[in-house]
Amino acid sequence: MDQEQAQVLFNEGAVLVFLDVPVGTEFGIDYNSWNVGPNFKGVKMIPPGIHFVYYSACNSEKDSAPRTGFFYNFKHKEMVVRKWDKLTEDISSDVVTEEELNRFKENKKELDRYLGAYPYESYKKWVSLTDHLTPRLVGQLQPANEKISAVTEFISESSTTQTRRNAMDIQNGIKSSDSEDTRLPKMETKPETVIQYTQIPKHKYPSGASPSEITKYSMDSSYVLETILSERFTVNDTEILGELQFAFVCFIVGQNYDSFEQWKRLVHLLCTCEEAISNHTDLYTQFISILHFQLQEIPEDFFVDIVSQNNFLTGTLQQFFSNLESSIADDKLKRRGVKFQAYLTKIFKWDFASEADEYAPVIVEAQ
Structure with a gap:
């Protein structure tokens, strides 16, 4: 980052002041984490927008507690102050007074040397993984206690x-x-810790459906998707992609397993539609882009589990490419799907052209 850009972020960016955090505690924001030192008091130059802040207490043997985090929509020049509670080894529930907050703002320059700079070089990646998240959607999805925990309470x-x-x-x-x-x-x-994810309806076809409709929608998830979009995501159909991104961040960064399961459910739902593809061109165009970025960020050891577990990812994507090809979607979307398929075959050595077992793609042997 050049000096001019750094100055802009210093003046316009947000500040998170995090007080009394024990030395050695893991602290992170978005895709970056550190073990704090004795002078740590927070992070400065945070680009305005939605970010994910997380932490894990560590004992004297350097063993980390399960990760806890929260989403926060930082405003321009906003200063947010949080305190550590040594008793609970968590963020204190005590509210920072207006007087305290003003005192920190007045001493911003003196506080500066105790604040780590937001790692701007990874910001572009963070935006690509969260560009469909909105404050309204985050508020709708997050638990009542506004914390994402790696361990179910x-x-x-x-x-x-x-x-x-x-x-x-x-x-x-x-x-x-x-x-x-x-x-x-x-x-x-605990009810207050439950993430408010969309429930996928088990009824796959409309009431009073004919035998042919029952057969069709038992294989094509379009009726289920349309039901969810009309009942849950009434502002814009692409909001469902925001939930897909929310779940991804919560399981990759927040280490929340329930979010991994929701991510899989949403990917499977979107991939097993055929009729809906032609009705939601923009939704599926952006869905391909989101998957493209997400698959690059899954850790290699975790990635193997996702692919091998009941052949989930490769099998589901095989269905998607087949549905896209047979749908009446516009040619531009179909070409985008073909390019994505070619990319996956090149990078991950997945061959979607061969159907060796049922409809499951096989893995291409690396040369």
Whole structure:
């Protein structure tokens, strides 16, 4: 970054002040993370827009706790102040007063040397992975506590005389006619930690559908997609791509496994449509671009799991290219699909032309 650009970002960019963070704690923003040192007080020169901030506490043996993060829409010249709670090893829930905030703003220049600069060289990549995220969509998807956690938080049902008796029976090895599952305490995810992802309808065809429609929509997910777009994404059909990006960031950066499952569900839904492709040209044009960038960012070891697990990715993309080819979509979109298919074959050695087993593509042997 040249001096002029740095000066613009210093004057126009946002600042995140993060106080009292223990030395060694992992701290990150977007695609960059560090272990903080004794002088760390936050990050400066943050480009305005939506970013993902995350952290993991570390013990004396340098073992990291599960990652926790949150999305925040930074404004021009905004200063955001957060404090670390040593007791909970998390961001403090205490609200920073207006007086405190003004004091930090007045001392911005003195604070500057304790702030790390946002790594602007990776900003373009971040934009390519989040360009469909909007503040409204983030607010709609994020949990009530506004935190994305790598570990699911559970609560158990209230203890009763019967549950305590069952627990004692298990401890003492006493057999019961009840199954073991019914004697164990029931665990539920804390409601305030649940990401509000779109539920994919299980009913694949309209009520009163004819036998031919039932057959058609059992293979073509277009009815399910149209239902979701009309009920959930009423502003713009490409909003569903924002959720796809939200899920991707949460599982790649936030290490949240539920988000990985939602990402797979959305990719499968979009790829198994045929009728909808011709009705949503812009949606599918941008979908191809998003997949292009996402597949480049999946870590190699994780990537192998995604590809090999029930042949998910290659099999799903095979369906997509087949649906695109047989659809009545415009030629420009079809050409884009052909180029994407050729790119995947070249970079990942996937051969979508061969159908060795059912409809699953085979892997091309590297020469």
